[in-house]
Amino acid sequence: xxxxxxxxxxxxxxxxxxxxxxxxxxxxxxxxxxxxxxxxxxxxxxxxxxxxxxxxxxxxxxxxxxxxxxxxxxxxxxxxxxxxxxxxxxxxxxxxxxxxxxxxxxxxxxxxxxxxxxxxxxxxxxxxxxxxxxxxxxxxxxxxxxxxxxxxxxxxxxxxxxxxxxxxxxxxxxxxxxxxxxxxxxxxxxxxxxxxxxxxxxxxxxxxxxxxxxxxxxxxxxxxxxxxxxxxxxxxxxxxxxxxxxxxxxxxxxxxxxxxxxxxxxx
Amino acid sequence: xxxxxxxxxxxxxxxxxxxxxxxxxxxxxxxxxxxxxxxxxxxxxxxxxxxxxxxxxxxxxxxxxxxxxxxxxxxxxxxxxxxxxxxxxxxxxxxxxxxxxxxxxxxxxxxxxxxxxxxxxxxxxxxxxxxxxxxxxxxxxxxxxxxxxxxxxxxxxxxxxxxxxxxxxxxxxxxxxxxxxxxxxxxxxxxxxxxxxxxxxxxxxxxxxxxxxxxxxxxxxxxxxxxxxxxxxxxxxxxxxxxxxxxxxxxxxxxxxxxxxxxxxxxxxxxxxxxxxxxxxxxxxxxxxxxxxxxxxxxxxxxxxxxxxxxxxxxxxxxxxxxxxxxxxxxxxxxxxxxxxxxxxxxxxxxxxxxxxxxxxxxxxxxxxxxxxxxxxxxxxxxxxxxxxxxxxxxxxxxxxxxxxxxxxxxxxxxxxxxxxxxxxxxxxxxxxxxxxxxxxxxxxxxxxxxxxxxxxxxxxxxxxxxxx
Numbered sequence: 001x002x003x004x005x006x007x008x009x010x011x012x013x014x015x016x017x018x019x020x021x022x023x024x025x026x027x028x029x030x031x032x033x034x035x036x037x038x039x040x041x042x043x044x045x046x047x048x049x050x051x052x053x054x055x056x057x058x059x060x061x062x063x064x065x066x067x068x069x070x071x072x073x074x075x076x077x078x079x080x081x082x083x084x085x086x087x088x089x090x091x092x093x094x095x096x097x098x099x100x101x102x103x104x105x106x107x108x109x110x111x112x113x114x115x116x117x118x119x120x121x122x123x124x125x126x127x128x129x130x131x132x133x134x135x136x137x138x139x140x141x142x143x144x145x146x147x148x149x150x151x152x153x154x155x156x157x158x159x160x161x162x163x164x165x166x167x168x169x170x171x172x173x174x175x176x177x178x179x180x181x182x183x184x185x186x187x188x189x190x191x192x193x194x195x196x197x198x199x200x201x202x203x204x205x206x207x208x209x210x211x212x213x214x215x216x217x218x219x220x221x222x223x224x225x226x227x228x229x230x231x232x233x234x235x236x237x238x239x240x241x242x243x244x245x246x247x248x249x250x251x252x253x254x255x256x257x258x259x260x261x262x263x264x265x266x267x
Numbered sequence: 268x269x270x271x272x273x274x275x276x277x278x279x280x281x282x283x284x285x286x287x288x289x290x291x292x293x294x295x296x297x298x299x300x301x302x303x304x305x306x307x308x309x310x311x312x313x314x315x316x317x318x319x320x321x322x323x324x325x326x327x328x329x330x331x332x333x334x335x336x337x338x339x340x341x342x343x344x345x346x347x348x349x350x351x352x353x354x355x356x357x358x359x360x361x362x363x364x365x366x367x368x369x370x371x372x373x374x375x376x377x378x379x380x381x382x383x384x385x386x387x388x389x390x391x392x393x394x395x396x397x398x399x400x401x402x403x404x405x406x407x408x409x410x411x412x413x414x415x416x417x418x419x420x421x422x423x424x425x426x427x428x429x430x431x432x433x434x435x436x437x438x439x440x441x442x443x444x445x446x447x448x449x450x451x452x453x454x455x456x457x458x459x460x461x462x463x464x465x466x467x468x469x470x471x472x473x474x475x476x477x478x479x480x481x482x483x484x485x486x487x488x489x490x491x492x493x494x495x496x497x498x499x500x501x502x503x504x505x506x507x508x509x510x511x512x513x514x515x516x517x518x519x520x521x522x523x524x525x526x527x528x529x530x531x532x533x534x535x536x537x538x539x540x541x542x543x544x545x546x547x548x549x550x551x552x553x554x555x556x557x558x559x560x561x562x563x564x565x566x567x568x569x570x571x572x573x574x575x576x577x578x579x580x581x582x583x584x585x586x587x588x589x590x591x592x593x594x595x596x597x598x599x600x601x602x603x604x605x606x607x608x609x610x611x612x613x614x615x616x617x618x619x620x621x622x623x624x625x626x627x628x629x630x631x632x633x634x635x636x637x638x639x640x641x642x643x644x645x646x647x648x649x650x651x652x653x654x655x656x657x658x659x660x661x662x663x664x665x666x667x668x669x670x671x672x673x674x675x676x677x678x679x680x681x682x683x684x685x686x687x688x689x690x691x692x693x694x695x696x697x698x699x700x701x702x703x704x705x706x707x708x709x710x711x712x713x714x715x716x717x718x719x720x721x722x723x724x725x726x727x728x729x730x731x732x733x734x735x736x
Contacts, residue, residue, distance in 0.1 A: 002362070003528030003720070006661075007521055009357045012368035083368070090364050095390055116319060116363050116390075198363055199319045 010083040016069030017088055018045045019060045020053035029118045029257070030092045033061040033241075034085050034111075036102020036126065037153065037180035037188075040068020043101075043173075043239065047246045055254050060096075062088045064107065066181050076181035082110035089115050097257060101241065102126045102213070103180070105222070106187075109194040116199025119261055121253050124207040124214045124238050125222045128188035135215045148189070152179035159212040161237040164244035173242050202261035206231035206240075206249055213238040288414050288428050289406065295429045300325055301678065302415045302431040304405075304622075306396050307335015309655030309667035310437035311383060312361060315390045316668065317435070320675035325429070326392075329401035329420045333387050334380045335439050339466070343442035345484070345616070348467045349491065350376040352662070353483050353570040355518035358719070359662030361386065362669075372518045405434055405623045411650040433650035433678055435671070440618035440656055445711065447479070447614050450591035455610070457595070462488060462613035468495040470609075476500070477597060477607035479589060481507050482712065485613030486571040492611075493573075493582035500605055501574075504588045506557035508540075511547055511572040519570065520661065527720045533705060537562050554578045556585045566708050567716055568660050615712055618656060628653070629699060636714050640698040641726060643670045649692050650678070658712075660704075661719035669726050676733055687733055694729070701725075 018041040022028075031052055033044040041061035052059035064081045065073035073080065085107055089096045095118045100108030105125030112120055126132055136144040143154035155177070157170040197203070203226035207219045216232075223230040233240065233249055240249045286294040300323035303313045310326055311333060317324045330341045339346045352359055352373045359379075360366045364386055370378060387393055397417070403426060404416040416428045444461040452459065460470075462484045468491045476496040478489040481503035492499035514522050526536050540563045552558050554575060577583045587600045596604045617635045620628060628645060629638030637653065638646075645651045652674040655667040681688050703722040707713040 003524065005362075006357050007524035007528045009521070010368065083365075086365060087368055090385075090389070091367065093388060114363060114365075 010080045013065045013073055013080075013084070014071035015065065015084055015088060016041055016063040017060055018042070018049060019058070020045075020049040021058040022053045022056045024056075025058075026056040028057045030058040030060060030094055030096045031257075032085070032089050032092065032096045032098050033059065034098065034100040034104040034108050035061065035063065035067065036100075036104040037064075037185065038067070038155070038177045039102070039104070039239075040070075040176070040178065042068055042176065043241055046242055048241045048250045051247065051250050052254060057254060057257070058092075060088065060092065064104070064180075067178055074181055076184055078107065078110060078184045078187040081107045081184055082114060085111040086115045089117065097121065099123060099253065100125065102238065103128075103188060106194075109197075112197035112201065113195035114198070117197070117201045119202045119204070119257065120197070121204045121206070121256075122222055122226075123240055123249065123253075124211050125205060125219070126188065126214055127218070127222055127225075129218075130189070132214065132218055133189055135218075136213065139212050147185055150182040150185075153185060155213065155238070159237065160239045161243050162210070162235055162245075164235070165237070165242070166244075169242075173239070203228065204231065204253065204256050204261070205229075206233065206252060208233045208236040208238075208240065210235055211238045286430060288416075289408070292428055294414055295427070297323070297325060297429050297431050299323060299432045301433045301435065302327070302413065302429070303395075303435045303437060304402050304415075305335060305437040305439060306330075306333045306387075306398075307437060307439050307655070308337065308383060308664045309439070309671075310335065310435070311387055311392055312664065312668045313435040313437055313654050313671040313674070314392050314395050315386070316671040316675045317678075318390070318392070318395065320679050322432075322675065322678065324395040325431070326396040327400045327402050327415075327417055328396050328398050331398045333393075333396070334383045336441050337376055337379050337383060339376060339380075343439070343463075345441050345463045346376045347465050347488075350487070352376075352379065353512070354662040355520050358520050358524075359664060362665050364389065373512060402438075402622045404428075405436075407627065407648065407651075411648070413650065433652075433674075435674065436620065436623070436651070436653045437655055437667070438620065440715070441616045443617055443619045444612075445615045445617045446612060449589055452592050454594050455592040455597075457607060458609045460609070460611055462611055463616070465611055468492075471496045471611075473497050474608045475606060477502060477586075477589075477605065477610045478613060479610065480613035480615065481505075481569065482567070482613055482615060483569055483571065485611075486569055486574045488611055488613055489583050490571065490573045490577055493577035493580070496609075498607075499577075499583045500586045500607060501578075501583050502586045502589055502599070503557070505561075506551065506559035507566065507569055508544060508559050508563045509548060509551065509556075509574050510540075510544065510563075510568055510570050512570050513572065514543055514547060524720070533564065537564060540564070548575055551575065554585070557587070561708060564660075564718075565706055567658060567712060617711060618715075627651070636711075638700045640695040640701060641670065641673075641722070641729065642715055642717065643674070644695045646692075646696045646699045649681075649688065649695075656715055657717050657722070658715040659717045659719045659722065666717070666719065666722060666726075669723065669730070673726060673730055673733070676730065680733065684735075687735065691729070691733055694732070 040063040044061035049059040063070040097119045098108045098117045099121040101123040103126045105122035147153040157174045161170045205223035219230040236243045286296045303326040306328035314326045355372045400417050401420045406414045413431045413434045418426045444463045471492045472495045475498040476492040477500045479502045489501040590598045596606045625633040654670045703717040
């Protein structure tokens with residue numbers, strides 16, 4: 001009984017959805033990319049949307065409320081973010097694959113309890129908890145601490161990208177970053193576990209052992225939650241979709257989907 | 268024209284000489300496939316959830332489209348041109364496929380149909396549905412399996428019998444009109460119709476209309492008659508609480524559920540509800556409406572903001588129950604005689620399961636009131652379920668969804684965890700006929716009445732027990 005879903009539905013907001021669709025419809029499932037906190041749909045529009053469409057997958061990316069081109073929402077909660085994802089997913093013509101990056105993976109994990117996705121991919125997932133907070137504090141105390149008191153989380157470009165990415169690109173990308181709503185940010189520290197996914201979709205977890213935001217132990221932990229092991233891309237930063245070698249992870253995701261991962265049929 | 272086999276892209280099932288029905292007809296054995304009867308809202312969610320749990324599904328739909336009652340092109344659809352939902356969006360939508368949040372709070376029936384069309388396409392459900400096929404008979408056979416006999420709608424072509432591992436009945440309960448018996452009804456020279464045949468306000472335009480019944484449909488038709496007809500009488504047997512669709516600028520059901528979420532006790536909620544109605548709608552007896560003889564929550568809620576408004580404008584004349592009809596007039600219990608040209612009986616519907624022996628559903632008297640647990644599960648028949656046979660104080664579809672999920676999980680566990688299935692069966696037997704609505708008036712209108720919060724809590728508990736949590 002989800003009492004508050006009935007009593008206090010999430011308010012509608014204008015949502016930015018960017019898309020790239022294949023020239024020929026090949027019957028592949030649509031992909032819905034969910035950016036992490038501070039990121040907008042644009043991070044996927046740089047490389048991944050076009051690449052997925054070129055390989056025959058209709059690809060969409062949503063900006064969570066308060067991010068990118070979506071409507072402002074300073075008081076947004078994690079529930080509102082998950083609502084945004086479910087709304088866009090349910091609006092797609094066919095059952096979608098949800099791909100969440102960073103804290104967007106946490107949003108996806110919550111959305112999976114509300115929408116039976118065909119499959120889910122968690123890219124460098126930030127699922128919250130004190131271990132992630134400890135790692136962030138060690139690496140970037142001045143960017144992390146203000147977030148505890150309701151300020152914005154500021155990530156350094158060295159946390160986000162490898163040294164292979166040209167400096168100018170890295171500056172340009174970090175310059176476009178925004179911030180998540182205070183209440184949603186706090187959920188990274190205090191958040192309850194998401195409910196189990198509905199429809200038992202297969203879940204792939206991938207990331208980089210050299211990610212300076214998500215420690216390898218967190219990656220393994222996330223993968224274990226879904227009974228798998230993480231797929232690793234050494235030498236890449238946290239923002240895999242913008243980094244110099246962006247093509248490797250997206251190809252891995254699409255290959256995994258092409259293989260038709262099986263639903264989890266255990267009772 | 269494609270044959271059904273081509274259309275569904277699967278091979279015709281083999282008929283083995285061993286598979287014979289009770290009267291010796293050949294039977295197609297469909298193995299572990301589950302049969303769903305009806306592709307309305309409850310049928311669709313059953314198809315979706317069974318397929319999601321890995322079952323093959325054959326769904327039989329007598330019409331050529333989905334949507335059941337909500338597809339107003341269907342013979343049996345009770346919706347009329349201006350039907351809007353009476354429960355707001357979060358109360359109506361499937362919990363795992365929300366309606367667009369920029370839709371109005373109370374969408375129009377055409378939006379609801381488009382929602383079902385999208386649901387069916389999104390989850391690729393149409394490939395499971397055999398359109399234009401009606402179910403003639405459902406009979407239990409050995410090993411808790413079922414022989415389902417079908418034929419094309421209209422009765423032409425041969426009958427076919429297929430054997431299924433389980434059956435979900437989702438044939439709806441708002442299509443077979445319940446018509447009252449009044450003395451002199453046959454002599455009445457005006458037009459008599461049941462609300463199920465009311466489709467458009469043009470049917471009432473410029474006429475003197477009597478609307479009988481204070482269900483949500485009766486009230487809606489009375490409001491339409493107030494705007495279109497020359498005269499409108501609204502006959503009700505007792506006084507009702509007419510709740511507005513909005514209070515404090517928000518859908519009234521959402522405000523009510525805020526109290527439910529806070530676990531406010533029933534008595535307090537009733538007191539608050541009475542106070543709110545007093546402040547918003549006011550004293551209804553001033554308008555000539557009878558005083559309710561019951562507290563709120565004791566009859567099915569009526570959500571209508573306009574009825575009182577039009578009564579206040581003199582466009583609706585509230586009248587008591589009908590005693591008898593004469594050739595050109597109608598006599599009321601207070602002795603008055605009125606002279607309507609059209610009488611609309613908005614007197615509700617009764618469920619019908621013509622294809623099944625009534626005793627199987629525990630309806631020993633054959634009156635159309637099955638005896639089930641959670642209004643869905645059948646004692647002694649673990650592989651049979653009825654979905655959507657509820658009259659909740661909310662939308663039906665969320666409830667149908669969870670009924671279907673519970674049934675799908677139950678079927679899944681039959682091979683892997685028979686112990687849990689046995690415990691569930693005992694629960695079904697012990698709980699058959701349980702109510703989830705508090706105290707309600709005893710009438711056919713409240714046979715299937717459930718409070719959505721109470722009902723879903725019991726269903727949630729059943730799901731947890733089944734999963735051993």
